[in-house]
Amino acid sequence: MTFAYVDSSCLVALAFGEPGARKLGARLRRFDRLFSSNLLEAELRSALIREGVDGQIKDLLSWLTWVYPDRPLTPEYARITAAGYLQGADLWHLANALFLALDPNDLCFLTLDSRQREVARRIGFSA
Numbered sequence: 001m002t003f004a005y006v007d008s009s010c011l012v013a014l015a016f017g018e019p020g021a022r023k024l025g026a027r028l029r030r031f032d033r034l035f036s037s038n039l040l041e042a043e044l045r046s047a048l049i050r051e052g053v054d055g056q057i058k059d060l061l062s063w064l065t066w067v068y069p070d071r072p073l074t075p076e077y078a079r080i081t082a083a084g085y086l087q088g089a090d091l092w093h094l095a096n097a098l099f100l101a102l103d104p105n106d107l108c109f110l111t112l113d114s115r116q117r118e119v120a121r122r123i124g125f126s127a
Contacts, residue, residue, distance in 0.1 A: 001032040005067075005097035005125075007111035008036075008043035008089070011060050015044060016051070024112075028063065031108070036064045037096040039089060067096045083122035090116040097125065 006028065014021050014028075028034060044057055076095035080086065086094065090113060097120070101107035104124030111117050117127045 002030070002108070003033050003035065003101075003106065004028070004031045004108040004110050005093070005100060006034050006036045006040070006064065007093045007109070007113065007116060008040045008047075009112040009116075010110050011040060011044050011057075012047045013112055014060060015048060015057060016053070028110070033065055034063050035067050035097070035100055035107075037093055038066050038068075039092055040064070043089065067100050069096060069099050073099055079123060080119060084115070084119040086116060086119055094120055094123075098123065101125075 010024060010028070012018075014025055041057075041061060044060070048057065073095040076098040077091065079098065080091060080094050090111075093111075094109065094116060097107060097109050098104065104120075105126070107125060109117070109120040109125035109127050111120065111127070120127050
């Protein structure tokens with residue numbers, strides 16, 4: 001089975017039909033399971049409202065299994081920040097992925113943010 005953690009940037013690109021969205025959608029469908037933090041829903045809804053789009057996101061969200069950490073993510077934050085600086089939401093998503101994956105090699109981290117992708121690779125995720 002193949003698994004991926006999906007950052008908000010991916011679903012925002014799909015919702016707005018940004019360049020490369022079809023290719024991204026096809027790539028997402030190749031995974032057996034997709035995971036994300038429920039922060040993704042807030043970020044996606046915020047982007048749709050900001051752009052004045054009354055988008056249907058139920059189908060996009062139905063692709064996801066939510067990650068709900070049951071403890072502080074302090075060890076994950078330390079590991080990530082040792083690999084590079086990220087802003088809050090990007091750090092949160094990557095920490096959730098690291099919480100989910102005992103071994104980052106077992107999980108693909110998907111993002112359209114080049115800085116976040118680079119830090120994810122440094123800690124062992126494929127991207």
